Amino acid sequence: MVKNSHNLNITMSIVVIAGLYRALIVPGDDILSANLTPLCAIALFAGAQISSSKLKYLTPVLVLLLSDYILYLKAPSLSATALFYPGWMWVYGSILVSAYLGSKILHRTSLVRVLLGAISVSLCHWLISDVGYFLSGGINISTGQPYPFSTAGLFQCIIMGFPFFKKTLLATVLFSFLFFYAYKALNQLITFLKTKSEYSN
Numbered sequence: 001m002v003k004n005s006h007n008l009n010i011t012m013s014i015v016v017i018a019g020l021y022r023a024l025i026v027p028g029d030d031i032l033s034a035n036l037t038p039l040c041a042i043a044l045f046a047g048a049q050i051s052s053s054k055l056k057y058l059t060p061v062l063v064l065l066l067s068d069y070i071l072y073l074k075a076p077s078l079s080a081t082a083l084f085y086p087g088w089m090w091v092y093g094s095i096l097v098s099a100y101l102g103s104k105i106l107h108r109t110s111l112v113r114v115l116l117g118a119i120s121v122s123l124c125h126w127l128i129s130d131v132g133y134f135l136s137g138g139i140n141i142s143t144g145q146p147y148p149f150s151t152a153g154l155f156q157c158i159i160m161g162f163p164f165f166k167k168t169l170l171a172t173v174l175f176s177f178l179f180f181y182a183y184k185a186l187n188q189l190i191t192f193l194k195t196k197s198e199y200s201n
Contacts, residue, residue, distance in 0.1 A: 010186050011049045012059075014179050018042050019063040023070035035167040039064060040121045041175035043095045047102025048109070048117070049183065056103060060095050086139075090132020094125040109180050118176040119169065126165035130158045 018038040043060035050056035072083055098121035105117040134157040137146050141160065147153040 006190055007187060008050070010183055010190070011046070014183060015042055015046060015059055015063060018175065018179065019067050022063075023067035023074075035164045036171045038171060038175035038179075039067075039095070040098050040125050040168060040172040041118065041179055043098035044102040044106065044117050044121045044172070044176055045179040045183075047099030048106035048180075049102075057096055057099050060099055061092060064092065064095055086136035087129060087132035087134075090136075091125075091129045093132070094128035097121075097124050097128065106180075109184065114176050114180050115173065118173040122165065122169040122172045125168055126161055127158065130161040133157060133161075 019042065022037045022039060039060070042063055046059045047056050050059060068083055101120050101124065102117060105120065106113050131154070134147055134154050138157060139145065140147050140156070147157045
């Protein structure tokens, strides 16, 4: 967990770079690349590394909002309502839950904890966002019709979201390990350079 300024700078630098990757590298209107983003990993990482109870939740939400806006600007086929798609509030809610899980699971970093955290936030994002999409009258992409408002319709919505969940899980696991161990390496490098500088003076 971040407790001093240079650690916070490292954390925010990783988050900003990851947010720019989502906004600038991932195509905004390409369904094949949907969910292959670092979004859940950003929330997990911010929740674990930022000590401020407000900033750890605000940071991933702002990354989602700003990167969504840039994706909207990149994709002329999207309408202005693309920023507030069916169930968008549930997606934001899943990001807040992911940050919370990061603060609880990853108060100490280890390979097992990073993997557990990545799997947990991926599952939460899938279930929360799909339930929200269903409750918001989401459209079944295979039929072009809204899901029937029933238990069967809900399960159908969740099942249709499973291919996207697999992409989310893959991306979240990979990016989570990258973020946490890049942070560790950069922190050790800065500490080494500061110590070396102090000894040379």
